[in-house]
Each structure stands twice: as C-alpha cells, then as structure tokens.
Amino acid sequence: MSHPENATEFLKDQAKAKWHDETLWFVRDKRDRISKTIPEWEQLRDLASQIKDNVLVNLASYLEDFERNALQNGIKIHWAADAEEHNQHVLRILQEKNCKAIVKSKSILTEECHLNPYLEKEGIEVVDTDLGERIVQFLNQPPSHIVLPAIHLKKGEISDLFHEKLQTEKGNDDPYYLTQAARIHLREKFLGAKVAITGVNFGIAETGEFVVCTNEGNADMGVHLADVHIACMGIEKILPRRKDLGVFLRLLARSATGQPITNYNSHFRSPSPGKEIHIVLVDNGRTAQLAREKFKNSLKCIRCGACMNTCPIYRRSGGFSYGSTVPGPIGSILSPGLDMKKHSTLPFASTLCGSCSDVCPVKINIHEQLYEWRQEITKTHGEFGKGLSMKLANGIFKSPLAYKISGNLMRAALRALPDSMIYHPLNTWGKSRNLPETPTETFQQWYQKNRP
Amino acid sequence: MSSREKILAAIRGVSSESKSLPEIPDFRLSGDLEEVFRQSILGNKGEMLSKAEFKKWIPCMNFQKVISLSAHFRTTGNLTLPEDPHELEDLGLAILDGQFGVAENGAIWLEDTNLGLRALPFITEHLVIVLDRSKLVETMHQGYDLVGNAHSGFGLFIAGPSKTADIEQSLVIGAHGAKSLRVVLV
Amino acid sequence: MENFKPNVALFIPCYVDQFYPKVGIATLELLEKLGCKVSFPAGQTCCGQPLANAGYERDTIGTTRHFVAIFKNFDYVVAPSGSCVLHVKEHSPRVPSLEKEQKELHDKVFELTEFITDILKVERLEGRFQHRVGYHASCHGQRGLRLASSSELNQIPFNKARKLLGNLEGLDWVELDRTDECCGFGGTFAVTEEALSIRMGRDRLEDHLQHQVEIITGGDMSCIMHLEGIATREGQKIKFMHIAEILNQAIT
Numbered sequence: 030m031s032h033p034e035n036a037t038e039f040l041k042d043q044a045k046a047k048w049h050d051e052t053l054w055f056v057r058d059k060r061d062r063i064s065k066t067i068p069e070w071e072q073l074r075d076l077a078s079q080i081k082d083n084v085l086v087n088l089a090s091y092l093e094d095f096e097r098n099a100l101q102n103g104i105k106i107h108w109a110a111d112a113e114e115h116n117q118h119v120l121r122i123l124q125e126k127n128c129k130a131i132v133k134s135k136s137i138l139t140e141e142c143h144l145n146p147y148l149e150k151e152g153i154e155v156v157d158t159d160l161g162e163r164i165v166q167f168l169n170q171p172p173s174h175i176v177l178p179a180i181h182l183k184k185g186e187i188s189d190l191f192h193e194k195l196q197t198e199k200g201n202d203d204p205y206y207l208t209q210a211a212r213i214h215l216r217e218k219f220l221g222a223k224v225a226i227t228g229v230n231f232g233i234a235e236t237g238e239f240v241v242c243t244n245e246g247n248a249d250m251g252v253h254l255a256d257v258h259i260a261c262m263g264i265e266k267i268l269p270r271r272k273d274l275g276v277f278l279r280l281l282a283r284s285a286t287g288q289p290i291t292n293y294n295s296h297f298r299s300p301s302p303g304k305e306i307h308i309v310l311v312d313n314g315r316t317a318q319l320a321r322e323k324f325k326n327s328l329k330c331i332r333c334g335a336c337m338n339t340c341p342i343y344r345r346s347g348g349f350s351y352g353s354t355v356p357g358p359i360g361s362i363l364s365p366g367l368d369m370k371k372h373s374t375l376p377f378a379s380t381l382c383g384s385c386s387d388v389c390p391v392k393i394n395i396h397e398q399l400y401e402w403r404q405e406i407t408k409t410h411g412e413f414g415k416g417l418s419m420k421l422a423n424g425i426f427k428s429p430l431a432y433k434i435s436g437n438l439m440r441a442a443l444r445a446l447p448d449s450m451i452y453h454p455l456n457t458w459g460k461s462r463n464l465p466e467t468p469t470e471t472f473q474q475w476y477q478k479n480r481p
Numbered sequence: 482m483s484s485r486e487k488i489l490a491a492i493r494g495v496s497s498e499s500k501s502l503p504e505i506p507d508f509r510l511s512g513d514l515e516e517v518f519r520q521s522i523l524g525n526k527g528e529m530l531s532k533a534e535f536k537k538w539i540p541c542m543n544f545q546k547v548i549s550l551s552a553h554f555r556t557t558g559n560l561t562l563p564e565d566p567h568e569l570e571d572l573g574l575a576i577l578d579g580q581f582g583v584a585e586n587g588a589i590w591l592e593d594t595n596l597g598l599r600a601l602p603f604i605t606e607h608l609v610i611v612l613d614r615s616k617l618v619e620t621m622h623q624g625y626d627l628v629g630n631a632h633s634g635f636g637l638f639i640a641g642p643s644k645t646a647d648i649e650q651s652l653v654i655g656a657h658g659a660k661s662l663r664v665v666l667v
Numbered sequence: 668m669e670n671f672k673p674n675v676a677l678f679i680p681c682y683v684d685q686f687y688p689k690v691g692i693a694t695l696e697l698l699e700k701l702g703c704k705v706s707f708p709a710g711q712t713c714c715g716q717p718l719a720n721a722g723y724e725r726d727t728i729g730t731t732r733h734f735v736a737i738f739k740n741f742d743y744v745v746a747p748s749g750s751c752v753l754h755v756k757e758h759s760p761r762v763p764s765l766e767k768e769q770k771e772l773h774d775k776v777f778e779l780t781e782f783i784t785d786i787l788k789v790e791r792l793e794g795r796f797q798h799r800v801g802y803h804a805s806c807h808g809q810r811g812l813r814l815a816s817s818s819e820l821n822q823i824p825f826n827k828a829r830k831l832l833g834n835l836e837g838l839d840w841v842e843l844d845r846t847d848e849c850c851g852f853g854g855t856f857a858v859t860e861e862a863l864s865i866r867m868g869r870d871r872l873e874d875h876l877q878h879q880v881e882i883i884t885g886g887d888m889s890c891i892m893h894l895e896g897i898a899t900r901e902g903q904k905i906k907f908m909h910i911a912e913i914l915n916q917a918i919t
C-alpha cells in the first residue's frame with residue numbers, strides 16, 4: 030500500500046488520529062521549550078553537525094581505531110555487510126553459548142535486519158524488554174515510532190492485551206498498574222537470559238567504548254545479568270572523541286522527549302571478569318548511502334525521533350503509514366536508498382514544510398533531501414510506475430495549479446507519463462474543498478487595460 | 482574479501498573533501514550550582530535528601546536487604562556483595578557513592594569501582610547515591626573533562642529512577658530498574 | 668527613501684494571475700505607494716514550482732530560461748508569494764549559458780514583505796485596519812526564506828509580516844496555539860495526499876476559529892486558497908485576505 034492510502038485509512042478514526050497528533054505535538058512542544066533553556070542550543074547543533082560531517086569523511090579510519098581499541102579492551106568485533114550476515118553473526122554466538130532465550134533492548138538496527146523472526150525460526154525466544162517494544166511484540170507489530178514504539182496504541186488496547194498475555198485484571202487500564210505487571214513479567218526474563226542484545230547510541234573511536242541510553246534501565250538489566258552482551262551497531266554510529274559525547278548527550282534526550290538527559294547512560298568499555306561483549310558492525314546499505322552525494326548526510330542521524338514528532342504528516346498518519354522500519358521524515362530519505370521501488374511514495378509524503386530540518390539536532394537537511402529523492406524517483410518512473418502509486422501519479426497532474434495553469438510545463442510532463450496516469454475521473458482537489466471563484470479578468474488583462 | 486575489508490574499501494572509495502573536527506567550547510551555566518542540580522534531580526523524578534533526612538528515612542522503610550558501598554554509610558548495609566548478581570533479585574536498597582554530578586541535568590557519574598557489580602543500581606528496588614557537594618559541575622562538557630580518559634570497564638551517568646512513558650505518554654516511575662533514586666549530598 | 672526609487676518588476680505567480688488578480692493589483696498599488704517604480708513585464712508564465720516539487724525539476728529549464736530573460740534587467744523582482752520566490756532562488760535548475768545572469772537575478776528576487784522591511788527599510792507603516800487578524804505563516808516563506816523565526820529554533824523571535832501589520836491602528840493580532848504549523852497545501856501534496864491535506868487544513872482553520880479570528884491573512888495565496896476552499900465548503904464565515912490587500916487598504 031502507498032503512503033496516501035495508508036494515511037487515508039489512519040484518518041478514518043478521527044478521534045484517534047486527533048489524539049495521536051496532539052500527543053506527539055505535546056512531545057514536540059516539550060522539546061521546543063527545553064531547547065530554549067539552553068542558550069547555546071543552536072551552537073550545539075552546529076557542533077554536532079560538524080562532528081558528524083567529520084565522521085563521515087573519516088569513517089574508515091575511525092572504524093579501524095574503534096575496532097583496535099575495542100579489541101584491546103577485550104571486546105569481540107564482527108563485521109556484517111548486510112542484514113543477513115548480521116543475523117548470522119548473532120545466531121552463531123547464540124549457538125556457541127547454547128542459548129535458547131535472549132532479552133533485547135531497543136535497537137532500530139535489529140528491526141531493520143529483521144533479527145527477531147530470523148532467530149525465532151531457529152527456535153530461539155526473543156524478548157523485547159523496552160516496555161513499548163514488548164507491547165508491540167505481543168501484537169506482532171513493528172514499532173510505529175523509533176523512540177515511542179507503542180505511541181499508536183491507547184491504554185485500553187494495552188489493557189486488553191495485557192489481560193490476555195499477562196493475566197492482568199480485565200478493564201484495568203491504569204498505566205502504573207500495567208507497567209508493574211510488565212515489570213514482574215520481564216524480571217523473570219531478565220533473570221533467565223544468558224545472552225542480552227542491545228543497540229548502540231554512540232561508539233567512540235578513541236576509546237573503543239560504546240554508549241547505550243535508556244530511561245527504563247532495561248538495556249542494563251539485561252546485559253549485566255547475562256553472560257554475553259551482543260551490541261548491534263550501524264557503522265555510522267561512531268564519534269571520534271569521548272568528549273564529543275558531551276555535545277551529543279546534551280542534544281539527544283532533549284530532542285527526543287524534551288527531558289534533559291536519559292536516566293541511564295551506560296558506557297561499555299570492557300566486559301566484567303568472566304563475561305563477554307561482542308559488537309556487530311553493520312553496513313546494510315550505509316556505504317551505498319554514503320556514496321550518494323546528495324543523501325549521504327542522512328547518515329548523521331542519531332535516531333532521536335524529533336523529526337517524527339514535529340512532522341505534521343507523521344502526526345496525522347502514524348508510523349505504520351510509511352511501511353518502513355524507520356518512519357517519518359528521516360525514514361523517507363533513508364528508505365528509498367534501500368529499496369526505491371517499494372518506498373517510492375515516501376518522499377512525496379511531505380509538504381516540504383522544513384520543520385524536520387529545523388528540529389534535527391545534527392542539522393540534516395531532511396526536507397531538501399525529500400525534494401531531491403523526488404527528482405530521482407520520477408526519473409525511473411517508467412520502471413517504477415507501479416511503485417509510485419496511481420493515486421500519487423494522478424494527483425501530481427490533477428492539481429489545479431499544475432493542470433490549469435502551467436500549460437508549457439504540462440505538455441512536458443504529458444510526454445513523460447503514460448496516459449493512464451494522467452486521465453483520471455476524480456477531481457481530487459474538489460472533494461472536500463471549493464475552488465476559488467474565477468474572476469472576470471486575470472491580472473495580466475487588468476494590467477493591460479489599466480496600465481497601458 | 483572479508484566483509485570488514487569490503488566495508489572499509491567501500492567507505493574509502495567515496496571521495497570527499499576533508500572536514501575538520503571542531504573544538505568544543507567550554508559551555509558553562511549560570512546560577513547556584515547546588516540549586517540547579519537539585520531542580521534537575523527533582524525534574525528527573527528523583528529526590529534530594531540531607532544526611533539527617535536520609536538517616537530518618539532509612540528505618541521507616543524497613544528494608545530487609547541493604548547493600549552499602551558508600552564510604553559515608555559503611556555500616557548501613559546488612560549484606561555483602563554476592564558473586565552472582567542474580568542473588569540480588571530481592572535487594573531492597575543499594576547505597577553507592579557517585580563520583581560527580583552534573584547540574585544541568587542531574588546526571589551522576591559512577592564507575593566499576595563505585596558499583597561493585599554492574600547490575601547493582603538496576604536490580605535493586607531502591608537506590609541511594611551519595612555525592613560530595615563539592616563534586617558538582619555545570620554542564621556535560623565539564624563532566625567529560627572530569628571523566629577524562631580514565632579507564633574503567635564500565636561507567637555510567639544515572640540521572641533518575643527507572644521510568645517509562647510508553648503507555649499513552651503517562652509517566653510511570655519504576656519500569657525495570659530501581660523504583661526510586663535518592664541523592665544525598667554530603 | 669526620497670531619492671531611492673527602485674525599478675521593480677512584479678513577478679505575479681500564475682495562480683494569482685488567474686484566480687486572485689486583486690492580490691496582484693494590491694501588490695502593485697502598495698509598492699507604488701511606497702515609492703517604487705513598478706512594472707509588470709509581459710509574458711510571464713508559471714515559475715515551474717509545481718512541476719519541480721513533483722519531481723520534474725529537469726523539465727523546467729525552458730521555463731527558467733524564460734524567467735531569467737524576462738526579469739534580468741530590473742533592480743528588483745518582487746512577488747506576493749514566499750513559495751514562488753523560494754523556488755526561483757533554490758530550486759530552479761541552472762540554465763546553461765545564463766549562469767551569471769541567473770545568479771545575479773537570485774540576489775534581486777524578493778518576497779513582498781521582506782522587500783518592504785529589508786530593502787525599502789520601512790520601519791513602520793501608518794494606517795488603519797480595524798479587524799481581528801490571524802496570520803498564516805506559509806512554510807516556504809517562513810522556514811524557506813526565513814521571513815519569521817521558526818518555533819523549532821532557539822532564536823530571537825521575529826516576523827516580518829507582523830512588523831508591517833503590527834502598527835496598523837485597530838489591528839488585533841491573534842496569537843495562535845500553533846504559530847507555524849503547515850496548513851497541508853504543499854502544492855501537488857494537496858491532491859496526492861488529499862486526506863492528509865484536508866485534515867491539516869481543517870486543523871489550522873480550527874486554531875484560527877477557536878481564537879475568534881475574523882480575517883486570516885498570509886503571504887502566500889496558495890495556502891490561503893486551500894484554507895479558503897475548505898472553509899467555504901464547510902460554510903465558515905471567516906474571511907481571507909492576502910497581506911498585500913490588507914496593507915494596501917490600510918495605508919490609503
């Protein structure tokens with residue numbers, strides 16, 4: 030399904046859509062307010078952006094530094110060219126440890142690699158331990174937001190779910206009560222797991238350490254009780270220096286949820302005696318994106334989710350409408366690089382309002398990249414005609430602006446597209462909107478008459 | 482070619498002009514450090530206690546199992562560190578010394594030497610961190626200056642109790658880790 | 668300002684020409700009142716924005732060449748549209764053999780309110796406009812051309828339109844809940860993502876209605892066309908005017 034179709038579906042439940050918009054607006058507003066309490070906020074964004082620019086230029090040598098230092102610290106490093114290899118590495122480690130059940134804290138990368146189904150096929154129980162992730166896992170859904178995985182659900186739905194899965198009281202939808210039920214349920218999993226998987230927020234080249242940030246403490250609960258810690262890390266997560274963390278930790282939580290810092294910020298440098306830490310370094314399309322000059326700086330993303338919270342489209346269409354692991358504005362510039370055909374409607378799911386670029390803590394020019402992806406996608410239009418939904422293709426040429434006015438341009442476009450995409454019986458503009466009344470004369474005519 | 486070589490070669494194959502690494506200015510903070518720190522901890526849903534308040538609070542709680550690694554409260558604990566953190570499953574309270582606190586956000590730095598077992602501040606039901614009030618710094622930049630390149634296998638900033646807002650964005654304290662954080666300034 | 672009589676070319680966006688000639692007229696008269704020598708070069712066409720935003724920038728080279736040829740000899744080019752100005756400056760494709768002219772032209776093209784505040788350096792306008800006015804900041808003007816501070820950034824608040832409207836006697840400037848959220852027009856987005864576009868437009872309208880706004884104004888007729896289209900379909904009494912119309916009417 031294309032983004033417009035999914036969005037239309039989402040908007041059918043008007044009350045819920047409004048709630049979704051307002052809830053995320055509240056998060057955005059919190060972020061706006063806290064960012065204004067830091068006088069050097071814009072300077073921090075500049076610094077973060079410059080540091081990440083430097084990382085992208087020197088990525089190869091930073092990765093080598095990181096690897097060398099981590100090895101010296103007694104950490105084991107595995108490289109994965111793609112999702113498949115990443116999953117194989119993880120599976121192999123689990124098999125070596127004879128491990129049949131693992132706990133996993135939030136990691137968008139493992140979502141991207143579809144690690145859960147891969148391991149489950151091999152008979153391994155995977156338990157996502159972030160509360161929101163556990164909720165969506167129970168529902169067999171992916172997260173709908175990279176920071177707030179269950180933001181699409183109302184507490185009533187979660188109450189019903191927990192009643193079924195955790196035998197909570199029917200109808201009790203008190204968030205505290207439900208959270209305690211999950212706490213008890215997950216405690217048992219934490220205590221039983223021999224291997225724990227986490228994502229990585231930052232990897233530091235000069236020390237070989239990596240940092241994981243959570244509010245729940247679930248990443249730490251998992252890894253410190255387990256014998257083996259596997260950290261899955263995209264190769265772009267590198268920072269050069271330890272002190273760079275000062276900049277990034279000041280930006281991350283404030284941008285993400287409007288709080289000054291996450292409550293737990295763990296720096297892993299070497300394993301506890303008798304335990305093991307493994308890092309899986311994953312490419313999976315990142316080097317390809319790095320090679321795309323116009324899109325490479327999408328790799329600066331620190332996954333704070335602020336662009337989703339601020340996006341007027343995301344707030345009103347929900348994370349699932351994007352059909353990609355990372356939804357929202359940043360997802361719409363990352364996903365076409367992974368599969369342009371499948372994600373061809375995403376760069377069009379935007380008004381190019383630019384709010385995402387202004388909110389982004391690492392100053393990615395998200396909306397400009399959306400514009401650039403449009404230019405790329407239309408080039409392959411013949412090939413991907415189906416991917417770029419009919420509705421979208423039609424719409425582009427049913428706008429009163431493009432259609433009625435730009436005669437010359439229209440002719441150019443007509444040559445570019447097959448007829449079936451241009452002639453469409455619906456006048457989409459007029460479905461819920463009036464057209465302006467047509468005046469008796471145009472400005473040009475008035476001017477010729479009045480200012481001869 | 483191994484994946485490692487393939488990835489590194491692919492990165493090196495991308496030509497780009499060099500971009501220098503910026504120096505990070507020493508951003509500071511205005512205001513009374515201790516007061517800013519206090520507000521930050523409260524904002525993170527932690528609590529601030531004086532030494533006297535702490536001494537009054539402890540007996541009220543009737544903890545069965547307490548571990549104290551704090552130099553300031555050596556005798557408050559009634560349990561020594563086990564070897565296996567799983568044995569801490571029903572630990573009521575852990576008392577730890579923090580190395581320094583960051584005023585702007587309430588983050589307190591602890592390392593392996595302060596933790597005993599890395600699982601300790603997470604698995605305990607309640608957590609108390611004791612902090613020398615002369616060890617407060619303004620922002621994270623000064624925080625990392627203090628951390629420097631000291632080598633600890635594990636270090637972390639703790640800024641509050643375990644919390645979540647994953648159900649309808651309602652804040653709930655006590656997700657998986659400690660249900661409360663109290664900071665005692667000495 | 669006495670000795671400064673710039674030679675200004677009006678750049679009237681195609682949809683303004685077709686649907687809102689009164690906005691073109693107001694822009695022309697306003698600039699004349701402010702001491703400019705204004706002309707409207709014949710043969711203007713659409714600047715190419717709809718096609719470029721739809722992903723066909725490469726097909727707008729001819730249009731852009733035409734644009735450069737028509738406007739290159741003026742001191743300034745002024746348009747009552749932030750969106751079209753942004754397109755010309757940032758998204759019109761480079762025209763081979765006209766690069767120099769094109770670059771110079773980009774520095775001379777202005778949106779109406781920024782032209783008045785930044786080039787004509789008007790500090791305050793004297794006039795009367797006795798209405799409760801809600802301002803719709805078009806995104807391309809606001810975040811694209813930086814005609815106003817953006818709520819996401821930590822910067823000193825400013826708003827060029829407000830600077831001009833704020834002094835008018837009787838004008839009641841309304842503070843909205845969401846000062847700079849997109850209205851959902853977005854060019855072709857209005858049609859390709861119809862459901863979202865309408866939802867966004869309704870939400871913007873509601874913000875104005877809840878604050879008892881009488882007249883919604885803004886610097887981009889395209890956003891206003893969209894909002895007005897929804898409001899009239901739903902029988903709302905709220906009125907719409909381009910900022911040029913208000914200013915021109917107020918300072919008679």
Ligand code: SF4
Nearest residue numbers: 330331333334336389
């Ligand atoms: S693109 Fe920027 S705003 Fe969006 S998630 Fe990444 S870092 Fe955050």
